[in-house]
Amino acid sequence: MRRQWQRRPLLVRNAIPGITPPVSRDALFAMAARDDVESRLVSRQGRRWQVSHGPIEASSLPDTRQRQWTLLVQGMDLHAPAARALLDRFRFLPDARLDDLMISWASDGGGVGPHTDSYDVFLVQVQGRRRWRIAPPGPRALLPDAPLRILAQFEPTETWVLEPGDMLYLPPHWAHEGTAEGECMTCSVGFRAPSRHELLRGFLADCADQPGGPDPRHTDPGLSATRQPGRIPEPLADSMTAWLSAWRPTQAQIDDYLGRFLTEPKPQVWFEPPARVPALPRWWARAQTQGLVADRRSRLAWRGSRLFINGESVIPDAGSRGLLRRLADQRGLEPGRLTGVAADSALAGLLHDWYAAGWLQLPARDNSRRGQSA
């Protein structure tokens, strides 16, 4: 992290020895047909590139023996436990920066062309071989009229062929081109880096509901008659300018919003509440013995006294803070961790609500050693 992260590419041979694809080719193809899954089909005939966006029926994909096409499926961590487990291996980086696991399958010669991305990426080869060619950041023209962002010129400075288990890290803006040598599957660990405008848009929209402070209304005693009724009076403009310039969010508004913003689920995410929610005392006894696990779609974070989950913010009592931080850091609580916490406590009520929302789950009784299967 100190030497490479956001600075230099890094090739790690055999980073994940014995790795197997998190999903099969057929399961990946089936995923592309779902309308809650983001997918793209990129193919190439000669110099002509074609892109189609999902949902795509498996039956309308090209034959796997046809060369030079690739299917990319975003957010696989939301749908496949093994994909979530692979993403979890990258939790040496904060959840607030980790985005998703994309899986791409390519036929021989397939790829998306030379391009740059605005985000860091870890490229993990999980099946077959892929040739990666990279070049340092620099000003570059794009191919005109192409349906995807492809560099018009690309002079690679390094080339590697990645085998299953090998991993390549690339900082933002490094040009890269990955070409399948025979059919291959690659997982891309993607990152999030909020932009200033994204943050401002969200925050200001959020504040619009409760701007805070007093709510005076414009008054103008002694207003003179006008011959220019179309003109906005200067005193009116002055008082509105003063209100806007004097507006400041409070630190509490900012602290509250940051975590909600960073844990907001993606628009296509929905949770599946359990079919039956046991009453709190009985459920609590089970949570104490079995522990809890976060649903793979849940986003959790904490900062200061606040805990955030799926776009909501809570300030737990000081006694619960450590447990909730642990829940966020481990995406779960081990069996016995809640022993001694009363069923009628605020914490039990909170966790029960999150269970009922489908945000947390009770692990199966025989599956208490979670985290060891990745």
Ligand SMILES: [Mn+2]
């Ligand atoms: Mn890329």
